[in-house]
Structures are given as C-alpha cells and as structure tokens.
Amino acid sequence: MKTLKRNVLAIPFLIWFGLLVGIPLVYVVVLSFMSRDHLGNVVFRFTLENYQKVFDPIYLRVFANSFLLALLTGFITLLIGYPVAYITSQLEPKKRNLAIALFMLPFWISSLLRTYGWVILLGNTGLINNVLLALKIIDKPIPMMYKFSTTLIGTVYMLIPFMIVAIYNSVDKLDRSLLEASYDLGASKVKTFFKIVLPLTIPGIAGGFTLVFTPALGLYFISDLLGGGQTIFLGNLINTLVNRGRNRPLAAAFSVGMILLVTLVISIYGRITKDKGEGLFQ
C-alpha cells in the first residue's frame, strides 16, 4: 500500500501526458476509421476507405518519397557527420571545445532562418550563381532550386547536428587502451577503425539515425521552401489535407502511417542497442 501512496505524486504528469499525447493519439487512430458526409464533415461511421486510399498508388508514392528522403538524410548525415564527430574527439581539449560549440550552436538558431539561408544561396539569382557568373565559370544561372535534391540538402543541413552529437557521445566513450592495443598488435589505422572503432560506435550511429529519420519525415517547411512542392512528401500532404482539403480522417490515416514508420525505425534501434546497455530507453 505504501508504494501506491508514493506513486500518487506522479498523477499530475500522467494527466498532462494523457491529455496532450495519449488521448489525442488514440483519437487520431479512431478518426482514421471514420467517414465523411457530402459536406466533408466527419461522421462517426466505421470505414476502411481511408486506409484503402493510403494504398492508392498515388499516395503510396508520397510514402515512398518521404521514406526515401528520410533514409537518404540518415545516410548522408552519417557519412558527413561521422568524420566530424571522430576528428573532433581526437582534438586537443581547447580546440575540441570550440568544435563542440560550433556544431551545437545551430540547435539554438531558428530553423526557418537556416532553411531560408539555402534559398539565398541556391536561387537563380542566389549567392552561388552570382559568384559563378562573376567568375565567368558559367554564362547562365544553374537552376538548383525546387528539386528533390534541394529538399534533401535542406533536411541534411537541418538535422546533421543531431547525428554528430549522437556519434560524438559514442566515440568519446571509447576505451582508448583498446585502440592502443590494436596498434601495438600491428593493425593499421584504417584496420583499427573498421575493426574496433566502428563496431563499438554502432549504438551512437543507430541513435543518430533515429534522431534524424523521425523529423526528416515531417519537416514540411523545408520541402515547401526548398522543394517548391515539386515532390510531395507526407508532411506536406497531411498539412494540405488538414488546412485546405478539410479531409481530417484521411489526414489521420496518414498520420497513423507516419507514426508506424517511426515506430518501426525505433524498434530496430531498440534491437541494436538492447544488449549494449546504452540506449535512449533505459
């Protein structure tokens, strides 16, 4: 009975969480099975129509686009971010602190500003084209905006700090004596990296991937500003369905799909870190 009394203290947080996360999410699932009348209003009648629409080839395409974008964002941030984290961990303390500050700082800076910066850089009259034109390397602007790759640049840029921090924490914890032992036994730097450093930092990589993948699915302002609506992603679709289409049940079905996709990634992450004892969910 005493433990029960102690747990009473947690009630306010259970209410906060239940009202703002629990019930709304359950409600979204319920709504995704509801129909609409001819005016577009939600009617509480069970239907699978919304999910049938999700599997419509046109909409499946949207899922594929988003999945590809999130996956590529994960891989590219890993490829660019891993060396950054690794090199930073090898620096002398003073320089290391500076590097850490530099890759942490963007967390604080407005994400709209950081996206808009690429509009300024990549536009037809943007900074990159201006410089190339002035140097006479090109004679007419290279169109760089409103492509799938432009959105990809935006998401990679926005989310790479998460990847670097996750990997850095992992690399920083490495037992240095293992590396020395490897060198002493005659392994080269490259071999040591692939045989020892990389396997030991897998939890960090998986953590970074999870932290990058989830937001990459839904950051619709990046694809709006940089992709110009040329490729449609889940975030944009849900946003349009809610604001303009007023088709909330369908928006709910897509939200459920999105959450399932994230759950899949997180459960893979849980598998990877399960035995290593350093997951996010200890």
Next chain:
Amino acid sequence: MKSKTNRFGIFYLSLFFVILYLPILSVVLYSFNASPSTAKWTGFTLDWYRQLFRDRVIGEAFAISIQVAILTAIFSAVLGTAAAMVSLMVTTKMKQTIQRMMLLPLLVPEVALGVSLLIFFNALKLPFGHLTLVLSHSLFCVPYVYIMVLLRLQEIDRSIIESARDLGATKWQAFYTIILPLIMPSIVTSSLLAIAMSLDDVVISTYMSGPTSTTLPVHIFSMMRVGVTPKVNALCTLILVGTFFIIGLNQYISKISKNRGLSK
C-alpha cells in the same frame, strides 16, 4: 594518448563549419543590401530594418510569440522540475513510466503530434490561441527541463540533505534552502532553452494558432513562401541577435554556477 590529428582532418572540419555557417551568414549579409533582389549588391542600407519596425503585423506576431514563449517556459519549468523530483520519490517502475512519457513527444513526428492536437482540441471546442500554443509547446519543452533537472538532482550529495534534516529542517525547508538553490541553474538554463524552442517552433504552431494569435515563425513562414525579400532577411537577423543574447545569458549562468555544492 596524444594523437596528432592530421592536416586533412583539420581541413575537413574547417570546410564543414564553413558550409554549416555560410547559409546563416548570407541571410545576415543580404539584410543590408540596398537592392530588393539578391542578384546584385547595390550598397549598404538599414532601410529594411526601418520597414520592419513600422510593420504592425510583425510587431503583434512578435508580442504573441514572446508571451507564449515565457508562459511555456514557466509552465515547463514547474512541471519538468516537479516531474524530476517526483521521479526520485516514486517506485522504479513508475520512474521508468515517467521517463518513457517524457521521451514520446520527442519521438513522434511533429506533424502527427500537431494534427492529433488540432483534431483533439477541436473536438473539445477549445479556442485556439495562447492556451493551445502553450500546452502544445510544453510537450517538447517539459522533457528537456525534466532531463536536465534530473541529471542535476542525481549529482547532489545526499548527506547535505540528511544533515539538514538532522538539524531539524522540515522537508519543505530542506527543499527551499538546499535542493532548490542547487538545481536552480539547471532550471534556468533549461527554461532558456524552452524559450528558444518555443520561439522557433513552426510545425506545431501552424496548427495551434488561432485567427488572432499568429506566432512570429508562422508569420515569417508565410512571408518566406511568397518569396525572397530583404525584409525577411532583416527579421531573421534580428532573431539571430536575440538568440545570441539568450545563449550568452545561458553561458553566463552555467559559468557562475558550475559545480557548486555537488558531490564531485
């Protein structure tokens, strides 16, 4: 072990940081360009900033954003700190439950979270405005306060509290005179982070704003969608200055309070 990082490593790192900051710097640079287009640099001007201060809509959006950010920070500081304290008092199982609860809002994509809240608040017929904005922002701010305060609480030397209790302090006295001052730096810095995150949020705020309560990022986003204007650059630059002010404050607070009264 002192490993000498080779030149290539330093070069790679420097290049990375240049690219990381180039978009930010170019936004700042073009806010001073006299020409309304980025095509040409036609001279230095502060006109865009003057226009900005005359824009009433932006002023209102800014006021709403600030109000929401401060209310969110206060709400999150109280709830997050209380949750951290409570999770050290409840059973281990309940502590794990609280921790999972705190992580979930950070793991669900913001769009899904925003849509679910929109649909739910709509069903409740809650008016969209300050209340919905603060409640929704608390979802991603409370967890940070919770984590940072919990980390600090776990570092506190328990014997200090025990000796206070031995000397006759009540539970509340021990809390006010010993625990609270020790965790205060974490509360303040995480609240500053909460302010920064609330001021920056676009995705959830789009769904939570009422007809008369558009926040600054939501307004800026609609400006950006229309196209590139130096006015947006000027606005972004001012926000950047504000951000640096908050970071500076944060650094100052963590410096003066470093390792005071902790067990290590």
